[in-house]
Amino acid sequence: MENAIEAEGLRRTYRSRTGWLRPRTTEVHAVRGVDLTVGRGELFGLLGPNGAGKTTTIKMLNTLLIPSGGHARICGFDVERQTREVRKRIGYVFGGDRGLYERLSALDNLRYFAELYGVPAREQKHRIAELLELVTLTGRENERVEGYSRGMRQRLHIARGLLHAPEVIFLDEPSIGVDPVAARELRATVANLAATGTTVLLTTHYMAEADELCDRIAVIADGSIQALGTPAELRHRADGRRVLEIEAYGVPANVLEDLQKLPGVREAAVEERGQVQLVTVQSDADTDVQQDVLHRLDGVRLGRVTSREPTLEDAYVAIISAANRVPVAA
Numbered sequence: 292m293e294n295a296i297e298a299e300g301l302r303r304t305y306r307s308r309t310g311w312l313r314p315r316t317t318e319v320h321a322v323r324g325v326d327l328t329v330g331r332g333e334l335f336g337l338l339g340p341n342g343a344g345k346t347t348t349i350k351m352l353n354t355l356l357i358p359s360g361g362h363a364r365i366c367g368f369d370v371e372r373q374t375r376e377v378r379k380r381i382g383y384v385f386g387g388d389r390g391l392y393e394r395l396s397a398l399d400n401l402r403y404f405a406e407l408y409g410v411p412a413r414e415q416k417h418r419i420a421e422l423l424e425l426v427t428l429t430g431r432e433n434e435r436v437e438g439y440s441r442g443m444r445q446r447l448h449i450a451r452g453l454l455h456a457p458e459v460i461f462l463d464e465p466s467i468g469v470d471p472v473a474a475r476e477l478r479a480t481v482a483n484l485a486a487t488g489t490t491v492l493l494t495t496h497y498m499a500e501a502d503e504l505c506d507r508i509a510v511i512a513d514g515s516i517q518a519l520g521t522p523a524e525l526r527h528r529a530d531g532r533r534v535l536e537i538e539a540y541g542v543p544a545n546v547l548e549d550l551q552k553l554p555g556v557r558e559a560a561v562e563e564r565g566q567v568q569l570v571t572v573q574s575d576a577d578t579d580v581q582q583d584v585l586h587r588l589d590g591v592r593l594g595r596v597t598s599r600e601p602t603l604e605d606a607y608v609a610i611i612s613a614a615n616r617v618p619v620a621a
């Protein structure tokens with residue numbers, strides 16, 4: 292049986308004209324030759340920082356954007372030449388607020404979209420009930436969407452995307468802007484979905500989310516795949532390292548560069564966590580960099596200092612940094 296998703300050398304360049312007196316054409320190479328194979332029933336994660344090319348990749352796979360080069364097939368059908376066949380087999384859910392009728396109940400929204408997607412009338416009732424169950428909105432279906440929380444809306448979006456029983460569903464940052472408790476419920480929904488045999492391609496910024504859910508993950512940066520494997524395989528990328536974590540307040544911008552130059556230091560990143568900044572320094576496991584790091588942070592107010600084993604998130608930072616990108620905390 293053919294794979295659910297196949298991409299070979301997929302590319303997309305955006306051209307835009309800027310300037311009025313002297314118009315110039317600028318080119319953005321958003322996706323630069325992506326090769327991917329996703330098996331049927333697999334839950335595959337596409338992970339990367341802002342602007343990495345995740346959404347562009349998804350839009351080419353789901354026929355919304357024409358590739359500038361390369362090929363892609365969904366369940367064996369070419370995304371450019373067999374658009375209708377592809378569209379019958381896919382669902383697309385993107386994060387955010389658009390796409391639902393606020394003043395209608397969840398049930399009426401689903402009835403409306405079922406009609407629109409051509410779900411046969413005799414199947415609609417059963418299908419909608421099944422989907423409400425899957426996204427755990429049974430019992431709340433008669434409430435208007437305007438009263439729904441962000442997490443409930445996202446789950447309803449997923450139900451909407453599944454109405455026509457697609458074989459492959461694309462979830463583009465489903466947990467964006469969703470609070471941690473709702474995000475956990477959302478993850479449970481995605482896991483349930485994969486258990487029903489649907490192939491899921493999920494994009495996310497959140498390493499922990501990808502780690503928990505995905506069978507395999509591709510880390511994408513600057514339009515190319517930088518690493519691909521199971522979460523366990525990716526975690527090995529940070530083997531042989533130690534991580535020093537320091538809570539700080541008001542780290543000057545140039546300190547990060549100094550930290551990166553210290554002997555034994557492999558990566559350094561500063562992440563804003565509300566009031567506090569979290570300085571993360573990855574070093575070779577056999578080099579104790581704590582003294583040097585604290586010395587560089589002299590004069591900065593510090594909180595807790597901890598040394599720990601690397602996590603998948605550290606591996607992700609290492610992969611992105613190796614791609615010569617500014618480390619972005621997932």
Ligand SMILES: Nc1ncnc2c1ncn2[C@@H]1O[C@H](COP(=O)(O)OP(=O)(O)OP(=O)(O)O)[C@@H](O)[C@H]1O
Nearest residue numbers: 305307319321339340341342343344345346347348
């Ligand atoms: N319509 C467009 N015209 C011009 N450039 C674009 C367009 N859409 C995206 N880009 C650029 O292409 C690159 C990849 O964007 P894309 O939205 O695919 O990234 P992403 O990984 O989904 O990012 P994010 O996580 O922020 O959604 C970025 O540099 C972006 O600015």
